[in-house]
Amino acid sequence: MNKSDATDDRPIGIFDSGIGGLTVMSELAKQLPDESIVYLGDTARVPYGDKSPETIIRYAVEDADFLKKCNVKLIVAACNTVSAVALDILKERFSIPVCGVIEAGAAAASGLQKKLAVIGTKTTVSSGAYTREIQKVSPSLEVECTACPLLVPLAEEGIVSWKILQGVLDIYLGKYLENPPEALLLGCTHYPLFTKEFDKFFSGRVKIISSAAAAADFVENLIENGSVLPNSGRVPPEHSFYVTDTTEKFLSSACRFFGDSITQAEQVSLTITEQF
């Protein structure tokens, strides 16, 4: 068997603090329809965005460890906060490949020439991780990051009122209206739900880069360059969903994030220490 014929039927593992990573899973499922995917949402401890780095690292290691036990061939940290704070530690700690949405977003921003605006949670922004990753691939690009903490609850509640969204975007992005950046990188997996609203806010003058689509591109590249082997196509792909706290909210909100309904998610305990 040639190296190019080698396959690996193990699933791809994705985790996030909650349901936001489903936007990444949705893009992955579209771009790589033959791959099985296991999703873990740590809904018992969501959100990670306002926790301390130490706590985020601990949670991320427990999440990745669960996916490792599911025999995945790749771990995607589909959580910008984890990617900002814990990715190097995950890469050191696990023998299988680990990738994060920030390196994926930075790759998607390569080719830009002038100014890039990045938006994310407070922890993602204060970590400086996007600026560091982007300047590795585009050293001369001006990067400005802005925390937009209200966009996550608005996305989770499915708010579509333009009056509210415009008011919130005014607070965070009003500073760009006179002199818009070349592109806006959505550095939080919840934000792709507002792609149309970002576009409307900037009257179509700013390119919108989704970190969810960027992550799917990044994984596709890992398969194309042989870092991860593709599914053989001999077994039908399966999508499995695990959460740490089964709530009505996960299943009811999942459709907006995943683009398709999810009827079943299994509740799991990440460590024996989480037992009551």
Place this chain on the structure above:
Amino acid sequence: MNKSDATDDRPIGIFDSGIGGLTVMSELAKQLPDESIVYLGDTARVPYGDKSPETIIRYAVEDADFLKKCNVKLIVAACNTVSAVALDILKERFSIPVCGVIEAGAAAASGLQKKLAVIGTKTTVSSGAYTREIQKVSPSLEVECTACPLLVPLAEEGIVSWKILQGVLDIYLGKYLENPPEALLLGCTHYPLFTKEFDKFFSGRVKIISSAAAAADFVENLIENGSVLPNSGRVPPEHSFYVTDTTEKFLSSACRFFGDSITQAEQVSLTITEQF
């Protein structure tokens, strides 16, 4: 010593999932200036509002257990979600008195005759706990509960834009504009931050009942009726703050909730299982 002279210099313990309970502590500190108070905010696992009942109960027991170890004479569950879901279990499990903001809110609503609107988190509302508690003391009062999940992140971010708040209040409370209720009970400790906005939304036609002030009244009654003994007044009262995840956010937001700056909060681990 007469029974009426008996005193107890142990502190009052208050816990909440995060910073919201500081509105309760603020009212307690105003109404009972001689009492020492210990505050615990479970900031590593905030918010509780969208967790399952089992998870909320587990967290509440760990929170109350921490306060018990601080040698408190009374435990105030200053979290509506915990009061809705876990209060009976806490009362059974702990030998010292335990009270919650829902029974306090119900007591404050006694005397109303017609219709009461209650607002809170999704879990608080879906628990039905406010309706049950209020109907114990006011059986003929019509009670309608509405979940307002966006108000917590708006309070935590310190949003004061009337355009945004009016838009959000329209979604949740617009149904009452034509035929307002007699009173609006703020069934979440974050909501007192928007007391002026609720008043403006209803053009002053609706009485606003804060569960934070109601809880302070309730504790004052427990002391007046002898269920809890008062501080002797011989030692200066102390206010102590503990959090499970020390973040910039707690100290920077605390002033808005507590009404005074908090310069120090000690980070604690609730159980040995929370160690990394």
